[in-house]
Amino acid sequence: GAGVSQSPSNKVTEKGKDVELRCDPISGHTALYWYRQRLGQGLEFLIYFQGNSAPDKSGLPSDRFSAERTGESVSTLTIQRTQQEDSAVYLCASSLAAGGTDTQYFGPGTRLTVL
Amino acid sequence: AQSVTQPDIHITVSEGASLELRCNYSYGATPYLFWYVQSPGQGLQLLLKYFSGDTLVQGIKGFEAEFKRSQSSFNLRKPSVHWSDAAEYFCAVGANNNDMRFGAGTRLTVKP
Numbered sequence: 001g002a003g004v005s006q007s008p009s010n011k012v013t014e015k016g017k018d019v020e021l022r023c024d025p026i027s028g029h030t031a032l033y034w035y036r037q038r039l040g041q042g043l044e045f046l047i048y049f050q051g052n053s054a055p056d057k058s059g060l061p062s063d064r065f066s067a068e069r070t071g072e073s074v075s076t077l078t079i080q081r082t083q084q085e086d087s088a089v090y091l092c093a094s095s096l097a098a099g100g101t102d103t104q105y106f107g108p109g110t111r112l113t114v115l
Numbered sequence: 116a117q118s119v120t121q122p123d124i125h126i127t128v129s130e131g132a133s134l135e136l137r138c139n140y141s142y143g144a145t146p147y148l149f150w151y152v153q154s155p156g157q158g159l160q161l162l163l164k165y166f167s168g169d170t171l172v173q174g175i176k177g178f179e180a181e182f183k184r185s186q187s188s189f190n191l192r193k194p195s196v197h198w199s200d201a202a203e204y205f206c207a208v209g210a211n212n213n214d215m216r217f218g219a220g221t222r223l224t225v226k227p
Contacts, residue, residue: 003158
């Protein structure tokens with residue numbers, strides 16, 4: 001079946017612009033995660049959605065970052081007034097079950113470059 | 116919260132040689148441990164995971180990992196490395212909440 005997809009695959013933007021990144025999880029997966037991976041670094045947890053529960057936003061680095069999810073489907077990560085330090089690969093993952101105990105399936109990521 | 120340390124940023128091994136990638140975690144209860152691989156141009160893929168039971172777990176592509184509670188470690192091993200194993204490897208620890216923490220990764224280079 002189809003895996004996790006993300007769009008766009010690459011995004012180049014100017015400092016101060018807003019960007020929107022999209023994630024389509026695997027159908028039937030209730031949990032969805034967003035991570036940030038800066039060059040040469042590990043994955044940094046950003047936000048977690050589980051069904052209709054309130055999302056866990058504890059990893060969002062600033063109020064310029066926000067995310068939404070429609071039910072148990074598509075999620076969008078929005079970064080307002082982008083800064084050069086936001087340049088990174090943004091990864092989305094989904095899992096069948098809730099919590100940090102289930103296998104996560106990752107999308108290919110969106111490479112964001114802020115000039 | 117849990118945390119993960121991968122002490123080796125970069126490892127180089129010859130093709131056919133054995134491999135061990137180190138992972139140390141910090142967590143107060145029994146952890147859920149994972150190894151993921153990120154090949155060039157591809158997304159992260161699960162290699163193996165440990166939840167409970169036998170502390171030696173087998174994964175895909177001939178990898179295995181051993182959970183050692185006394186050492187808070189979950190090292191990844193492979194007896195004979197292939198050139199296609201060159202990639203970035205991430206150890207992760209999960210908990211009974213929505214929290215999953217990843218290590219900084221170890222980049223593996225395989226020499227011919």
